[in-house]
Amino acid sequence: MKVTVCGAAGGIGQPLSLLLKLSPYVTHLALYDVVNAPGVGADINHIDTDVVVSSHLPQDDGLQMALTNADLVLIPAGVPRKPGMTRDDLFAINAGIVRDLALAVATHAPNAMVLVISNPVNSTVPIVAEVLKKAQVFNPRRLLGVTTLDLVRANTFISQLSQGKLSSKQLNVPVIGGHSGETIVPLFSIGSPEFYQSLNDEQRDALVHRVQYGGDEVVQAKKGAGSATLSMAYAGFQLAERLMKSAHGDNESAKYASSFIYLDDRIPGASYAKEKLGVDYVSLPTVIGAEGIESIDSSILDKIDEHEEELLEVAIDQLKTNIAKGVSFIKGTA
Ligand code: NAI
Numbered sequence: 228m229k230v231t232v233c234g235a236a237g238g239i240g241q242p243l244s245l246l247l248k249l250s251p252y253v254t255h256l257a258l259y260d261v262v263n264a265p266g267v268g269a270d271i272n273h274i275d276t277d278v279v280v281s282s283h284l285p286q287d288d289g290l291q292m293a294l295t296n297a298d299l300v301l302i303p304a305g306v307p308r309k310p311g312m313t314r315d316d317l318f319a320i321n322a323g324i325v326r327d328l329a330l331a332v333a334t335h336a337p338n339a340m341v342l343v344i345s346n347p348v349n350s351t352v353p354i355v356a357e358v359l360k361k362a363q364v365f366n367p368r369r370l371l372g373v374t375t376l377d378l379v380r381a382n383t384f385i386s387q388l389s390q391g392k393l394s395s396k397q398l399n400v401p402v403i404g405g406h407s408g409e410t411i412v413p414l415f416s417i418g419s420p421e422f423y424q425s426l427n428d429e430q431r432d433a434l435v436h437r438v439q440y441g442g443d444e445v446v447q448a449k450k451g452a453g454s455a456t457l458s459m460a461y462a463g464f465q466l467a468e469r470l471m472k473s474a475h476g477d478n479e480s481a482k483y484a485s486s487f488i489y490l491d492d493r494i495p496g497a498s499y500a501k502e503k504l505g506v507d508y509v510s511l512p513t514v515i516g517a518e519g520i521e522s523i524d525s526s527i528l529d530k531i532d533e534h535e536e537e538l539l540e541v542a543i544d545q546l547k548t549n550i551a552k553g554v555s556f557i558k559g560t561a
Contacts, residue, residue, distance in 0.1 A: 228471055229255040231297040231336070233290075233328050234304030235282075236260035236267045238456035239344060239463065243303060244271055246464040248278050252471035259283045259293035260304070290328075294335035298474070301467060302328055302355075303344040307454040308446050314347040314407040315549065321345050322354055322556050329355040333362035340369040340470055340519055344463055348372040348406040348487055349546055353508055353553030356489050361557070367494060368519035371470075372487030374411075374510045375462035376455060377402040380441040381413040388434060389422055401512050401527060402438070404542035405549065406487055412542050413438045416532040435538065473515045485512045488520060496523030503528055504543050508550050 230247055234240045235258035247256050248271050256278050258268045268282025283289035294300065305321035308314065325345050332341055332355075345351050352372035359365035381402050386395035400418025404410045413435060415423040426434065437444075445455040469484055487510040490497040500511060500523060512524040531539065 228252055228298040228474065229257065229296050230299045230301065230467070230471075231257040231259060231293050231339075233259045233293070233300065233302045234345070236263035237303055238307065238453050239303040239459045241267055242457055242460035243301065243463050245274075246460060247467070248274050248276055248280065250278070250464075250468060250471065252468065252475060253278045255279045255281065257281050257283060257293040257297065259290055261285055264289075290331045291335050294331055294339070297336040297339045299342070299467060299470065300332055300336055300339045301342045301344060301463060303459075303463070304328060305345040307456075308346070308442070309451050309453075310447050312446075314442075315350075315552075317346050318350055318552065318556075321347070321351060322553070325351045325354050326358055326557065329358035330362075333359050333364050337362070337364035338366070338369075340371070340474075342371050342373050342463065342467060342470075342486075344373045344459065346407070347549060348374065349410060349508075349549035350553030350556070352487050352489070353550050354556055356508075357554055357557035366519070367489040367491035368521075370489060371466065371520070372406065372508075372510070373463050373466055374402065374406040374485060374487050375466045376459050377406060377411050377413070377438060377441075377510075378485055379458065379462045379465070381415070381418065381438045384434060384437050384441070385415060385419050385422065388426075388430070393419060393422055402485060403509065403511050403527065404539060405510060405546045407549070408439055408545075409538070410542040410546050410549070411439045412535060412538045414527070414531055414535055416535060417527065417530055431534070469515055470519070474517050476517060484515050485510055488513065488523070490523070494520055494523055496525040500525035500528065504539075506543055506546055506550060509543075509546065 264282040272280040283293040305324045381400040382395040382398040401414040404412040490501040514521045
């Protein structure tokens, strides 16, 4: 597959590109950034795998060359958070960056699968969808907002809390809702019911809070030098690889397959979720197939416990505002 990384020279873009260079599913890795793409490309190109690497800057139709014939486009372009910032604070800068990249995808890679990493994901995914809709190339099965890091964190944090009793490798805690603060709803009652029920209320709330605000731990520790990059590259790669494997007909278990998606009525499970939650976009577990999202496991919404119901209510309320902001950014600038 030809895979394009937009924002390849960044904190996420570099390790993500490294992982993609190691993947047996990638034939051509195209690295695009507004700065330093050739440097990253030259470096990665010395790794002894058969993946062909090309590097592109905006000049000389670089974006067009990077995107043409791409099967998968990953977008970690834009600015990350500094201490004290929420993901929503990034909207002012990242919305325009993501819109312009989406316009280029619509023109040069209209059939590609698109993974949006740039924050705020709750708004940038609607931005990409609206751009693709306007260009009449929107395929809801092929646009995914990357929330995988929340799943990775949920598995890691409950494993750490159990002091090794639960191995994160065996865990698959679903995380639904969105990708910022209280919109992140980990479903420990489903992912690890026995251990979760053994926790008291204080421990339970602390665990949920750690997943919702896990990104802040990294932002604070980096003291202004950015947000999660290495764990994010790992998480983004897991989802990308899942999609690439499925495109090759390998449908193994769907760990890490949740993502922030448009609830299109043509996708099985979408109408139920839309009706129940009252939003057009949400993160839910998905079944991935050769063409992208095959179906959505919205039945999970009927299995969550009372406390998670309350968390989801708060999440959906905030999500509505985030989604509307993204949609109106495109509709308002028609
Ligand atoms: P970074 O600043 O290290 O890298 C961003 C890269 O994007 C830079 O190399 C920059 O030159 C490039 N860029 C800027 N404008 C561009 C354009 N128009 N076209 C192509 N490239 C462009 O930031 P980092 O840490 O890599 O984060 C990137 C984004 O990912 C941020 O928005 C951050 O909030 C988000 N993020 C998302 C996560 C998720 O779970 N979805 C987790 C962590 C970060």
